Amino acid sequence: MLGTFVLVHLVNHLAGLRGVEAHLAFMQAARAVYRHPAVEVLLLVSAALQGLSGAAMLRRARLFDAAPWMQRLQHWSGLYLGLFLVVHVTAVLAGRGVFDLDTTWYFAAAGFHVRPFAWFFAPYYGLAVLALGAHMGCALHRRLGSTPQTTRLRQAALLLPMLGAAMAGGLIVSMLAGWLYPVRVPSEYLAPFGG
Incomplete structure (x- = not known):
């Protein structure tokens, strides 16, 4: 359920x-489905369980040990995704509950348009999408097994999600920042940043 929501998002x-x-x-x-109270509660529970x-898993992992690089990549990308999920969900709930904002495109873009917050939000969003691609790619790579017949398939299973995620992350950051076309963020979205 959470994976489907992330893909739709x-x-x-x-x-x-x-x-x-x-x-x-x-x-x-999309909100007609995921903003339904029962679905929204299930999504929040799914995110918490994830x-x-x-x-x-990270408690058992040794993040700083000399583990194979792919295992470290999966651990670190998972850690970033977990932190991102906590910050992102908290921000959206605060935007809706505290600031009484409709958390649309403008909510996501606002931080890009008030200095110095863009220096945080560009890597924050871009790395989240890249970490998702890396995390999924590592899982696919591991699941394909280690046989001579699957070597190229395993490499593609790791690299293609990462490449696609890097491109998607770059496009999303470019759009939110207004680099692809002008973005005019309403003042109520800029106000929480002091803009």
Whole structure:
């Protein structure tokens, strides 16, 4: 369930390649499902369970030991995703509950348009998408088994999600920052940043 939501969320951001209005239209349609109270509670519970299971795995992992590089990549990308998930979900809930904002494109873009916050938000979003690709790629690589027949397939299973994620992350950051087309963020979204 969480994986489906993340995929829809990324597609929603990439719909912004056709402009902010396309992003907002896609979001409106998707929200009919994921903003349903029962679905939203299940998503939050899924995110919490994913975070707890990841934390349990990381407790057993030795992040600073000389483990194989791919194992370290999976551990570190999982750690970043866990931290991102906590910060991102907290920010969205605070945006809705504390600041009474509709957490749309403008909510995500606001931090890019008030200095010096862009220096935080560009790597924050970009690395989250890259970490997702790395984490999924490592899992696929491991699941394919280690046989001479699967060597190239395993390499592709690791590299293609990472490459796709790097491209998607770069596009999302570029759109939110207004580098692909002008983005005019309403003042109520800039206010929490002092803008």
